[in-house]
Amino acid sequence: MTDDDxxxxxxxxxxxxxxxxxxxxxxxxxxxxxxxxxxxxLIKEHGNDREVLERKAKVLGAR
Structure with missing residues:
Protein backbone atom coordinates (compact mmCIF):
# COMPACT_ATOMS: atom_id res chain seq x y z
CA MET A 1 0.00 0.00 0.00
CA THR A 2 1.30 3.44 -0.86
CA ASP A 3 0.60 6.51 1.19
CA ASP A 4 -1.26 9.36 -0.43
CA ASP A 5 1.02 12.36 0.03
CA LEU A 42 -19.58 0.71 -5.73
CA ILE A 43 -15.85 1.04 -6.40
CA LYS A 44 -15.62 -2.66 -7.23
CA GLU A 45 -18.62 -2.52 -9.57
CA HIS A 46 -18.00 0.85 -11.26
CA GLY A 47 -14.28 1.57 -10.95
CA ASN A 48 -12.70 4.60 -9.33
CA ASP A 49 -13.96 7.45 -11.52
CA ARG A 50 -15.16 10.05 -8.99
CA GLU A 51 -17.95 11.45 -11.19
CA VAL A 52 -19.44 7.99 -11.81
CA LEU A 53 -19.09 6.96 -8.16
CA GLU A 54 -20.73 10.12 -6.87
CA ARG A 55 -23.61 9.72 -9.30
CA LYS A 56 -24.15 6.07 -8.26
CA ALA A 57 -23.70 6.90 -4.56
CA LYS A 58 -26.28 9.67 -4.79
CA VAL A 59 -28.84 7.23 -6.20
CA LEU A 60 -28.00 4.57 -3.62
CA GLY A 61 -28.06 7.07 -0.75
CA ALA A 62 -31.48 8.39 -1.79
CA ARG A 63 -33.13 5.00 -1.22
Missing amino acids: KTKRDFRDRDRVAGDEEYEVGYLASKFGLTIPEVRK
Missing part, protein backbone atom coordinates in the same frame (compact mmCIF):
# COMPACT_ATOMS: atom_id res chain seq x y z
CA LYS A 6 -1.38 15.19 0.87
CA THR A 7 1.42 17.77 0.53
CA LYS A 8 1.47 17.26 -3.22
CA ARG A 9 -1.11 19.67 -4.54
CA ASP A 10 -1.43 18.90 -8.23
CA PHE A 11 -4.78 17.68 -9.50
CA ARG A 12 -3.81 14.65 -11.58
CA ASP A 13 -5.88 12.22 -9.53
CA ARG A 14 -8.69 14.44 -8.26
CA ASP A 15 -11.09 12.71 -10.65
CA ARG A 16 -10.27 9.30 -9.15
CA VAL A 17 -11.13 7.77 -5.79
CA ALA A 18 -8.36 5.83 -4.07
CA GLY A 19 -10.36 2.84 -2.86
CA ASP A 20 -7.55 1.73 -0.56
CA GLU A 21 -7.50 5.07 1.26
CA GLU A 22 -9.85 5.03 4.25
CA TYR A 23 -10.35 8.79 4.27
CA GLU A 24 -11.57 8.81 0.66
CA VAL A 25 -13.95 5.88 1.18
CA GLY A 26 -15.16 7.42 4.44
CA TYR A 27 -15.72 10.78 2.78
CA LEU A 28 -17.94 9.28 0.10
CA ALA A 29 -19.80 7.23 2.68
CA SER A 30 -20.54 10.25 4.88
CA LYS A 31 -21.34 12.56 1.96
CA PHE A 32 -24.04 10.23 0.63
CA GLY A 33 -25.19 8.49 3.82
CA LEU A 34 -23.69 5.13 2.86
CA THR A 35 -21.70 2.51 4.72
CA ILE A 36 -18.05 1.76 4.02
CA PRO A 37 -18.96 -1.65 2.53
CA GLU A 38 -21.51 0.01 0.21
CA VAL A 39 -18.87 2.44 -1.07
CA ARG A 40 -16.33 -0.35 -1.55
CA LYS A 41 -18.95 -2.32 -3.51
Whole structure:
Protein backbone atom coordinates (compact mmCIF):
# COMPACT_ATOMS: atom_id res chain seq x y z
CA MET A 1 0.00 0.00 0.00
CA THR A 2 1.30 3.44 -0.86
CA ASP A 3 0.60 6.51 1.19
CA ASP A 4 -1.26 9.36 -0.43
CA ASP A 5 1.02 12.36 0.03
CA LYS A 6 -1.38 15.19 0.87
CA THR A 7 1.42 17.77 0.53
CA LYS A 8 1.47 17.26 -3.22
CA ARG A 9 -1.11 19.67 -4.54
CA ASP A 10 -1.43 18.90 -8.23
CA PHE A 11 -4.78 17.68 -9.50
CA ARG A 12 -3.81 14.65 -11.58
CA ASP A 13 -5.88 12.22 -9.53
CA ARG A 14 -8.69 14.44 -8.26
CA ASP A 15 -11.09 12.71 -10.65
CA ARG A 16 -10.27 9.30 -9.15
CA VAL A 17 -11.13 7.77 -5.79
CA ALA A 18 -8.36 5.83 -4.07
CA GLY A 19 -10.36 2.84 -2.86
CA ASP A 20 -7.55 1.73 -0.56
CA GLU A 21 -7.50 5.07 1.26
CA GLU A 22 -9.85 5.03 4.25
CA TYR A 23 -10.35 8.79 4.27
CA GLU A 24 -11.57 8.81 0.66
CA VAL A 25 -13.95 5.88 1.18
CA GLY A 26 -15.16 7.42 4.44
CA TYR A 27 -15.72 10.78 2.78
CA LEU A 28 -17.94 9.28 0.10
CA ALA A 29 -19.80 7.23 2.68
CA SER A 30 -20.54 10.25 4.88
CA LYS A 31 -21.34 12.56 1.96
CA PHE A 32 -24.04 10.23 0.63
CA GLY A 33 -25.19 8.49 3.82
CA LEU A 34 -23.69 5.13 2.86
CA THR A 35 -21.70 2.51 4.72
CA ILE A 36 -18.05 1.76 4.02
CA PRO A 37 -18.96 -1.65 2.53
CA GLU A 38 -21.51 0.01 0.21
CA VAL A 39 -18.87 2.44 -1.07
CA ARG A 40 -16.33 -0.35 -1.55
CA LYS A 41 -18.95 -2.32 -3.51
CA LEU A 42 -19.58 0.71 -5.73
CA ILE A 43 -15.85 1.04 -6.40
CA LYS A 44 -15.62 -2.66 -7.23
CA GLU A 45 -18.62 -2.52 -9.57
CA HIS A 46 -18.00 0.85 -11.26
CA GLY A 47 -14.28 1.57 -10.95
CA ASN A 48 -12.70 4.60 -9.33
CA ASP A 49 -13.96 7.45 -11.52
CA ARG A 50 -15.16 10.05 -8.99
CA GLU A 51 -17.95 11.45 -11.19
CA VAL A 52 -19.44 7.99 -11.81
CA LEU A 53 -19.09 6.96 -8.16
CA GLU A 54 -20.73 10.12 -6.87
CA ARG A 55 -23.61 9.72 -9.30
CA LYS A 56 -24.15 6.07 -8.26
CA ALA A 57 -23.70 6.90 -4.56
CA LYS A 58 -26.28 9.67 -4.79
CA VAL A 59 -28.84 7.23 -6.20
CA LEU A 60 -28.00 4.57 -3.62
CA GLY A 61 -28.06 7.07 -0.75
CA ALA A 62 -31.48 8.39 -1.79
CA ARG A 63 -33.13 5.00 -1.22
